[in-house]
Amino acid sequence: MRSPVLSPRQFEWTLVAFSATLAAHLLWLPIWLSATLIAILLARWLQRRAYARAWPAWIKFPLLLLVLALVVAAFANSASRQAGPTAALIGLSTLKLIESERRRDGLLILTVALFLVTVLFLFNDGLGVTLYMVIPTLLIFLALNEVSAPPGTRGGLAAELGSLGREFLLMMAVVLPLTVFLFLSLPRLSEPLWGTRDNQRLARTGLSQEMTPGSITELIGDDTPVMRVSFPERQPPKNALYWRGPVLWQFDGVTWRSNNLSNRGQTQGRLRGPQRGAPGDLHYQVTMEPSDRNWLYALDLASGFPADSSRTIEGIVERDRPVTTLYSFEAWAALDTALPLLAAPALQRRYGLDLPPDRNPRTAALGRSWRAAIGDDPIALAQRAMTYIRSENFGYSLSPPPLVGAHRMDEFLFETRLGFCEHYAAAFVVLMRSAGVPARVVTGYLGGTYNRVGEYWIVRNSDAHAWTEILVEGRGWIRADPTAAIAPERVDQSGSAFAGQTLGDDIEWLRSLRERADAARAWWNNTIVRFDSLRQQAFFADMGIDPSDWRHLAAWMGGGLALIGLLTALVFYLQRRRGPKDPALRLYRGFLKDLARRGVSAAPNEGASDLARRATQSLPVLADPIRGLVTAYEAARYGVPDAAALTRLQQALAEFRKANRRAGKAGASPS
Amino acid sequence: MTAEADARLAKDLIAPLHAAEAQVNQVVLGKSHEVRLTLVCLLAGGHLLLEDLPGVGKTTLAQALAATFDLKFGRVQFTSDLLPADLIGVSVFDPQTRKFDFHAGPIFAQMLLADEINRGTPKLQSALLEAMAEQQVTVDGASHRLPDPFIVVATQNPLEQSGTFPLPESQLDRFMFSLNLGYPDERAEKALLGARERRALIGDLKPLLSAERLARLRDAAQALHASPAAIDYAYALIAATRSDRRIRIGLSPRAGIALLRAARAHALVAGRTHVLPEDLQAVFVAVARHRLLLNADASGDGASVARDVLAQVAIP
Numbered sequence: 003m004r005s006p007v008l009s010p011r012q013f014e015w016t017l018v019a020f021s022a023t024l025a026a027h028l029l030w031l032p033i034w035l036s037a038t039l040i041a042i043l044l045a046r047w048l049q050r051r052a053y054a055r056a057w058p059a060w061i062k063f064p065l066l067l068l069v070l071a072l073v074v075a076a077f078a079n080s081a082s083r084q085a086g087p088t089a090a091l092i093g094l095s096t097l098k099l100i101e102s103e104r105r106r107d108g109l110l111i112l113t114v115a116l117f118l119v120t121v122l123f124l125f126n127d128g129l130g131v132t133l134y135m136v137i138p139t140l141l142i143f144l145a146l147n148e149v150s151a152p153p154g155t156r157g158g159l160a161a162e163l164g165s166l167g168r169e170f171l172l173m174m175a176v177v178l179p180l181t182v183f184l185f186l187s188l189p190r191l192s193e194p195l196w197g198t199r200d201n202q203r204l205a206r207t208g209l210s211q212e213m214t215p216g217s218i219t220e221l222i223g224d225d226t227p228v229m230r231v232s233f234p235e236r237q238p239p240k241n242a243l244y245w246r247g248p249v250l251w252q253f254d255g256v257t258w259r260s261n262n263l264s265n266r267g268q269t270q271g272r273l274r275g276p277q278r279g280a281p282g283d284l285h286y287q288v289t290m291e292p293s294d295r296n297w298l299y300a301l302d303l304a305s306g307f308p309a310d311s312s313r314t315i316e317g318i319v320e321r322d323r324p325v326t327t328l329y330s331f332e333a334w335a336a337l338d339t340a341l342p343l344l345a346a347p348a349l350q351r352r353y354g355l356d357l358p359p360d361r362n363p364r365t366a367a368l369g370r371s372w373r374a375a376i377g378d379d380p381i382a383l384a385q386r387a388m389t390y391i392r393s394e395n396f397g398y399s400l401s402p403p404p405l406v407g408a409h410r411m412d413e414f415l416f417e418t419r420l421g422f423c424e425h426y427a428a429a430f431v432v433l434m435r436s437a438g439v440p441a442r443v444v445t446g447y448l449g450g451t452y453n454r455v456g457e458y459w460i461v462r463n464s465d466a467h468a469w470t471e472i473l474v475e476g477r478g479w480i481r482a483d484p485t486a487a488i489a490p491e492r493v494d495q496s497g498s499a500f501a502g503q504t505l506g507d508d509i510e511w512l513r514s515l516r517e518r519a520d521a522a523r524a525w526w527n528n529t530i531v532r533f534d535s536l537r538q539q540a541f542f543a544d545m546g547i548d549p550s551d552w553r554h555l556a557a558w559m560g561g562g563l564a565l566i567g568l569l570t571a572l573v574f575y576l577q578r579r580r581g582p583k584d585p586a587l588r589l590y591r592g593f594l595k596d597l598a599r600r601g602v603s604a605a606p607n608e609g610a611s612d613l614a615r616r617a618t619q620s621l622p623v624l625a626d627p628i629r630g631l632v633t634a635y636e637a638a639r640y641g642v643p644d645a646a647a648l649t650r651l652q653q654a655l656a657e658f659r660k661a662n663r664r665a666g667k668a669g670a671s672p673s
Numbered sequence: 674m675t676a677e678a679d680a681r682l683a684k685d686l687i688a689p690l691h692a693a694e695a696q697v698n699q700v701v702l703g704k705s706h707e708v709r710l711t712l713v714c715l716l717a718g719g720h721l722l723l724e725d726l727p728g729v730g731k732t733t734l735a736q737a738l739a740a741t742f743d744l745k746f747g748r749v750q751f752t753s754d755l756l757p758a759d760l761i762g763v764s765v766f767d768p769q770t771r772k773f774d775f776h777a778g779p780i781f782a783q784m785l786l787a788d789e790i791n792r793g794t795p796k797l798q799s800a801l802l803e804a805m806a807e808q809q810v811t812v813d814g815a816s817h818r819l820p821d822p823f824i825v826v827a828t829q830n831p832l833e834q835s836g837t838f839p840l841p842e843s844q845l846d847r848f849m850f851s852l853n854l855g856y857p858d859e860r861a862e863k864a865l866l867g868a869r870e871r872r873a874l875i876g877d878l879k880p881l882l883s884a885e886r887l888a889r890l891r892d893a894a895q896a897l898h899a900s901p902a903a904i905d906y907a908y909a910l911i912a913a914t915r916s917d918r919r920i921r922i923g924l925s926p927r928a929g930i931a932l933l934r935a936a937r938a939h940a941l942v943a944g945r946t947h948v949l950p951e952d953l954q955a956v957f958v959a960v961a962r963h964r965l966l967l968n969a970d971a972s973g974d975g976a977s978v979a980r981d982v983l984a985q986v987a988i989p
Contacts (some may be wrong), residue, residue, distance in 0.1 A: 136973045584902065606987030609951040641947045 005106035008149065013050055015145035017043065020099060022138035023115040024515065026333070027092055030125045032076040035089060038069060039096045046100050057100050065100070069093040084124045085485060090162045092118060108149040115142050129526035140170075176570045190535040209247045209445050209466060210294050211260040218424045218445075219400055221466035222664070228447060228465070229290040230524050232458035238284055238301075240449045242337050244469065245299035246463060249316040251353045252472045255361040255408060258428060258443050263316060263346070271315035271345030275307045278593035283334035289527055290329045296320045299446060299461070301335035308332075315350075317341040317479070328531050340478035341471070354440025354473055362411040362432060369436025380439040380474050387433050388487040391426065398422055398489035423492070426484035428466040440473035444481075448492075453582060456521030585648055586638035589655050593631055596662055600624075610635055623665045627658040686890050687944055693741045693881040694942075700737040700874050701730050703861025707852055709942065710959050711738060715887070716894045716938035719849020719931065720805050720825040722963060723789075727830060729854045729962060732786060735826040735872045739784040742887055743880030745820060747782025751793035753836060761810045762817075775812060776880040780804055783820045790827040801825070822887060832905035842922070844965055847977045849931050850956070851963035853976065894941040899933055903948040905989045907933055910957060913986045919971035919978055924964055932960045950988045957983055 008016070042065065049057070073093055077086035083213045095114045102111055106431070119135050119142070208228065210217070229245075250258035283305060287507055290298065298311060300319040307313065308331045311321040319333065322358055343350060357366070368390075374384050402420040405413050411432045414425055421429075427443050434441035449469035450459035469483040547554045594604050602617045614632040618625040634654040638647035690712070697708050711734065714721045723731045734746075739746035749760055762778035779785070780801070787793075787801060804810050808819050827848065829840070845851075857865060865871075883892075899907075907929060915923030924932070935956040936948045943952070961982070962975035971978070 587902070607954075607984060609949060609954060609988060611949060611951050636947070636949055639902050640898075640949050642898045 005104040007104055008102065008108050010050070012105070012108060012145075012149045013102070014047075014557050015141075015148040016102065016111055017047055017099065019138060019141040019145040020111055020115045022141050023118050024096070026093065026122050026131060026134055026138065027088075027125075029131070030085070031089060031092070032072070035069070035072045035076060035093065037196050038072060039093065042069075042096055043099065058104065062097070062100060064098055069097060084121070084398050088118075090125070091121075105149055109146070112142050112146050112149065112419050116463075127531050129523045132526070143170075172573050172576070175274060175573050176566075179569060180566050183566060185197060185533070186538070186541060186564065187559065190533070190538045199320065208295065209447075211248045211250070212282070213250055213424055213428075213443065213468060214256060214257040218466050219422065220469060221463045222400060224463035226463050227291055227464055227520075227523075228293070228461045228519075229288050230453075230456075230460050230527075231286050231288050231450065232456075233284065233286045235285050238337065239602070240452075241486075242301075242446075243449045243459070243461075244302060244444075244467075244483075245447040246302055246304075246318055246444060247297060248444075249318060249471075250443040250445060251356065253356070253358060253428070253432070255358045257409060263314075263349070263353065273305075273313040273344075275311045276309040276315075278306055280305060280334065280336060283336050285332070285334050287332040288330065289524065289532065290325055290331075292327055292673060293325045296324050298329075298331060299334075300333050301337065303336045303339040303341055304333050305336065306332065306334035307326070315344050315346065328527050330528070330532055340474065340480045342478035343473075351440050351473065354442055355438065357432065357435050362409045364409070364412040365429070365432050366417055366436040368415070369433045369438075373432075373437040378438060380434075380472050381480075383437045384434065384472055384482050387430055387437075388482075388484065390433075391487045392429070392486055395419060396421075396426075398485070398492065422489075423485040424468045426471050426488060428483065430470050430484040434470070434472055441482075442471055442479075444469050444471055453517045453521055453524075455517045456524050458521075460520055460524075460525060490613050584639065586635060586651055589648075589651050590635045590639070593635070593655055593658060596610070596659065597628075600662070621665075624658065624661055627661040630654045631658045681799045681902055686886060686893060687941070689882055689886065690890065690942065696741050696878060696881060697734070697737045700871060700878065700883040701734045702865050703857035704730070704734070704854060707854055708734070710850060710852060710956065713935055713938045713942055713956060714850040714959075715742070715822075715824060716890050716941060717849060717931075717934045718822070718891050719935065722828070722845070722848040722851040723826065723828045723854060724831050724851055724963070725854045729856060729872070731826075731828045731854060732788065733875070734854070735784065735786040736875045737878060738826075740875050741880065741975065742784075742825070742884070744783035744822070744880050744884060746784050746786070746861040747779040748788065749779050750788045751790050751797065753792060753838075754791055755797055757797055758812075760797060760800060761804070761812060761913075764813050764815075773813065775815065775817065775939045777817070780810065781817075781820060783822055784824045784826065787825055787827040789829060791829040791839055793838065795838050798840060798844065800836065801827075802847050805847050809949070820856060822884060822891075842964070846925065846927060848963060849935060850959040851975075852959055853962075890941070891938075895934065897937045897940050897945070898947040899937065900947060902989065903936070903950065903953065906950050906986075907936070907953055909951065909986050909989055910982060914961065914965060914979075917978070917982060919968055919973075920965050921968045922966040924961060928960060928964050932957065935960055951953040954983055 022118040024043070026038060031039075070090070070093065073086065073089045077089055080086055089388070091114070093117075098107065098114075099111055102108055115138065119139055122131065122135060122383075124405055209221070248260050249263075251261045251263065252259040285306075286301065286303065288298070288300075298307065298319045298321055300307065300313075302317060304317070304319050307319050310323070311319055311331070313319050321329075372383055372386050374388055397420045399420045400422055402422065402425065403418045405418065407413060411429050414421055415429055415433075424443075431443050445460045445466070445468045447465040448469075450461040450465055452459055467485070469481060469485065471479040472482055474480050542549050542558075545558075547558050549555055549558075590610070597604065597613075597617055600621055602613075602620055604613045608616075610632045614628050616630060617628050621628065631651070631654040634651040636645070638651045641647060689908045694708060694712055697712075701708055703895050711721060715738070723734070725731055735748075736746060738744075749755070760776070760778050760780050762776050762781070763871065764773040764775050766772075767774045790801070793801070800810075804819060806823050808821070808823050809816050810819065811817070825848075830837075856862065868874075910928045910934070911924045914920055915968075917923070932953065933948070936952040939952040939955050940946075940948045945952075958976055961979040965975040965978055967973075967975065967978060973981075
């Protein structure tokens with residue numbers, strides 16, 4: 003038996019539900035594929051409106067090739083295991099819509115769409131996307147409802163939603179407790195089964211182990227959160243929040259690079275977690291967004307970091323595995339403490355003085371002249387450099403003139419004199435090294451934005467910063483931030499605020515709204531996404547349940563499921579007891595109630611026409627609306643199926659009620 | 674749409690139908706409800722059983738109907754010595770052609786009035802009821818088709834029990850409707866007394882609807898829409914007869930089909946394109962009263978129990 007043809011209405015429902023699902027996937031699909039798919043859907047919609055004819059094969063086949071080619075081009079070299087197949091599925095189901103003419107096709111498309119809703123969480127499990135996915139899910143179920151009904155038996159959308167709304171709420175009353183229970187009870191893995199929450203690595207930005215002029219400005223335009231931090235005991239001053247990232251030693255005249263010193267000295271000077279925080283240290287808790295890097299951004303000098311991480315001799319806290327999912331940790335910091343030379347002192351000194359030969363002669367000469375004048379006190383030399391930067395007409399700018407040529411530090415220090423943190427950090431280190439003081443560039447984030455709603459700090463990519471450290475014999479590496487010398491306000495504001503990018507931060511309600519939205523995201527991340535095996539154990543411990551004891555487990559599972567079963571039974575009982583399913587009958591019952599209030603109550607075995615005859619006799623004022631309503635009711639409930647009949651009944655009921663109110667106001671009492 | 678076309682067709686037919694109804698009402702005074710049900714029975718293609726005392730106008734009603742519908746009318750008075758051959762006809766040997774010729778009996782009519790059917794022997798009764806079910810008779814191995822339409826209006830006297838053979842329930846089921854005419858009300862009876870003799874009036878009746886039109890009306894009636902809601906109600910009524918303690922045997926599925934057919938015809942006479950609960954209510958007692966087999970200790974008769982069922986079952 004052939005499946006019935008989709009009516010235009012059913013087709014449009016299918017199209018809308020599928021498009022809503024597709025819309026969420028457009029977030030990660032490459033732009034060309036997205037544009038093609040949108041164009042196909044649009045063309046299909048217009049074609050279905052205009053002609054009934056199916057698309058010929060000579061259009062369909064090249065389209066298939068085009069879509070597949072786009073998918074292959076975009077994902078052939080992708081590291082992701084899910085992106086390619088998912089994109090192919092999306093492309094093919096979009097193409098399937100082209101030839102979807104029958105109910106069976108519609109049901110297939112909608113089922114695939116439901117699957118695509120689920121698959122999206124492999125790519126994005128943020129709060130916004132999760133909330134958005136409610137819309138396509140609802141649309142898909144509405145469309146399924148529409149497609150599976152025989153055409154023409156459906157009322158208007160409002161009536162439809164009205165009748166579905168109650169059913170939906172009842173369903174939710176059953177499904178939500180079950181979901182929560184399973185969410186809490188199902189065994190959790192410490193990491194997702196698929197290893198990484200696959201997220202198109204290419205697209206992820208953040209600090210790297212290199213710094214070229216411009217690499218940090220790029221980040222300053224990027225508002226995505228890096229981590230959220232809360233200080234449970236005391237709030238530190240904002241200008242003390244130097245979140246330490248990669249340490250860069252090697253300079254070739256253009257680019258600064260890490261030299262993997264930490265990894266070469268695997269064990270030497272490396273401090274393995276778990277460490278206890280020292281008393282008096284600053285305690286803080288961090289939830290990091292996935293970065294695909296090993297390092298955890300910690301405050302100097304870090305201690306008390308978790309078991310699967312360690313502090314390198316460069317002072318970076320590194321995790322054994324990259325942070326590929328939301329990751330939470332807590333740590334302590336001894337602020338303003340120098341990082342001692344824990345291992346390889348000679349090597350560190352040597353690297354700290356390394357300069358590319360034959361580069362930046364003027365800078366080198368300046369450094370040497372200070373050394374000759376001041377001597378070998380690193381603190382005094384650093385202060386001299388700070389004074390130089392402050393006094394010599396330097397400027398802070400996020401769009402400085404580009405540096406070209408071989409002697410870029412010379413160009414910056416003596417010609418352009420306009421730059422931002424990475425220029426100043428680089429120039430400062432070159433000056434120090436020329437003056438014989440071991441120095442290095444440290445990248446990371448500075449400060450953050452305080453969220454008053456959630457009472458935490460949010461650090462964004464726009465807070466990226468570069469500063470320096472100099473080696474003082476006997477004390478260790480000491481932080482020196484030349485940016486503070488030229489633009490102290492950068493140190494006191496967030497990066498984006500300094501760049502003038504957070505529009506409307508001075509508008510109180512807008513700022514408050516933003517804070518609320520981010521607090522909601524933080525809550526989502528902490529409670530839902532980060533609910534892993536550890537948190538699950540903590541939850542069971544709080545409930546006084548020992549999951550390893552089968553009696554406890556059986557009581558919990560049995561009790562929970564029994565409770566949910568009871569609730570389900572209750573809901574279905576209520577549903578059975580509650581009003582009729584037929585929307586026409588429900589409207590008519592409303593009319594009967596109104597009529598009863600006017601003194602005319604219907605007998606259970608009284609037909610509508612008989613009732614109308616009786617009611618028009620005792621309520622002659624309402625005779626016409628009553629007759630109109632009864633006619634419409636009989637047509638809607640007993641007549642030949644007609645989509646418009648229900649609408650007419652709704653209108654008739656509205657008219658009756660209007661007349662009834664008017665009659666009531668006029669003081670017409672039932673006789 | 675075919676449904677709309679059917680509705681229009683029905684409209685064209687309904688005006689003459691109403692004229693016919695009015696004409697019958699001029700002859701049978703004060704019985705408009707019963708006349709309406711009789712018409713419904715005709716349109717639903719059913720046979721009619723009139724249970725009443727002699728002299729309340731059963732024959733007049735049947736004759737008026739036959740005259741108005743331009744149907745060939747036949748009448749048989751059932752007695753205990755009447756043989757099936759008297760009703761159906763006999764084969765007579767023709768010496769000239771040396772063949773048996775079939776001489777059709779009075780059953781070969783479009784409307785047959787079977788008076789006092791319960792006076793006939795069971796043999797005679799079954800011959801008639803078989804003819805009603807098959808619309809044909811078989812004599813000496815040869816089948817003879819009865820005319821179309823073939824409508825039996827049977828009467829029986831419920832009071833006189835001596836010398837009668839009550840119809841078995843299974844055979845009563847062949848009648849779609851069972852009606853009780855009763856005495857006319859005062860006004861109608863006075864008018865009856867003052868007016869001309871009824872039989873004379875029937876001679877003046879004009880044929881208003883042909884047999885062919887009646888067939889179209891029947892088709893139109895059965896094409897009417899019975900919504901799931903209406904069928905729910907019909908089922909609720911039938912189911913109630915099966916669970917009522919006063920009733921030994923409730924309505925059969927065949928009775929249910931008859932109920933719905935009759936309700937469709939009633940909806941057509943009322944000029945609607947779909948069946949309403951009111952249609953079912955209007956025909957329910959007539960369909961149910963002779964089919965309900967009451968328990969011995971139950972008070973009342975089939976009609977009153979059927980009315981009770983109607984009062985108790987809510988319209989779903």
